[in-house]
Amino acid sequence: MNYEVIIPAAGQGKRMNAGKNKQFIELDSIPVIVHTLLVFQNHLYCSNIILVINERERSIFMDLIEKYHLNKVTKLVAGGSERQESVYNGLKAVKNELILIHDGARPFIKPSKIEELVKAAKEKGAALAAVPVKDTIKRVENNTVIETVERSTLWSVQTPQAFQLPLIMNAHKDAEENNFFGTDDASLVERMGQSVAVIFGDYTNIKLTTPDDLIVAKAILEGKEE
Numbered sequence: 001m002n003y004e005v006i007i008p009a010a011g012q013g014k015r016m017n018a019g020k021n022k023q024f025i026e027l028d029s030i031p032v033i034v035h036t037l038l039v040f041q042n043h044l045y046c047s048n049i050i051l052v053i054n055e056r057e058r059s060i061f062m063d064l065i066e067k068y069h070l071n072k073v074t075k076l077v078a079g080g081s082e083r084q085e086s087v088y089n090g091l092k093a094v095k096n097e098l099i100l101i102h103d104g105a106r107p108f109i110k111p112s113k114i115e116e117l118v119k120a121a122k123e124k125g126a127a128l129a130a131v132p133v134k135d136t137i138k139r140v141e142n143n144t145v146i147e148t149v150e151r152s153t154l155w156s157v158q159t160p161q162a163f164q165l166p167l168i169m170n171a172h173k174d175a176e177e178n179n180f181f182g183t184d185d186a187s188l189v190e191r192m193g194q195s196v197a198v199i200f201g202d203y204t205n206i207k208l209t210t211p212d213d214l215i216v217a218k219a220i221l222e223g224k225e226e
């Protein structure tokens, strides 16, 4: 089934501290955002890509789209100050009934996972990729353990997240009207009382957030090339 994807790429990458948008950092001589976009450009069922950007970086993105022949990027939409706002701006530009939302800063998403998500969202309305946490999780305040949290039901949530259009539109609209901010899109749908299906993601589908993630990213790329 065809889907449309929104790629929020309008963040500042403050935690990466790279002195530029972290999505322009090159891995194997290709910018992170291009790695991400190429997955969808080459995915048969992706009808088009809505890229959400910081207006000040428009010309950089336009150059990359031309250089890497990313002709599925049909719309460049201006982002907002929060990721949620950026995604909502992207949503206002979509047409397809099935929508994927995927962080520009997650370049290692596998096509097979996209397909699982599309299928789950078509059947159930909303779906996300996640992996069970591996470490022991503790609640900490002032450098002191408050409690050890029961781990068996804790999952670390990734993108893509996939939705039927009316569901995610309505959830974003309601969140904006009620000044609710979530750290992912599924949380907005959850607060509307809608259940969200989970597919087993991939531990290599990391988000490049802090400088140490670049070391891991290089290792993942080397692994892919073997």
Ligand SMILES: Nc1ccn([C@@H]2O[C@H](COP(=O)(O)OP(=O)(O)OP(=O)(O)O)[C@@H](O)[C@H]2O)c(=O)n1
Pocket: 007, 008, 009, 010, 011, 012, 013, 014, 015, 016, 052, 079, 080, 081, 082, 083, 084, 086, 087, 103, 104, 105, 106, 207, 208, 209
């Ligand atoms: N206002 C924002 C903030 C984030 N994003 C995008 O959302 C994705 C996930 O966000 P995150 O990794 O937190 O990126 P930044 O917000 O750029 O990072 P930081 O919080 O360290 O500044 C990224 O691809 C980022 O570009 C966005 O489109 N608009």
Ligand SMILES: C[C@](O)(CO)[C@H](O)COP(=O)(O)O
Pocket: 083, 103, 157, 158, 159, 183, 184, 185, 207, 209
């Ligand atoms: C959407 C997300 O990538 C799911 O893990 C994550 O919540 C984004 O969070 P951030 O605060 O923008 O890093």
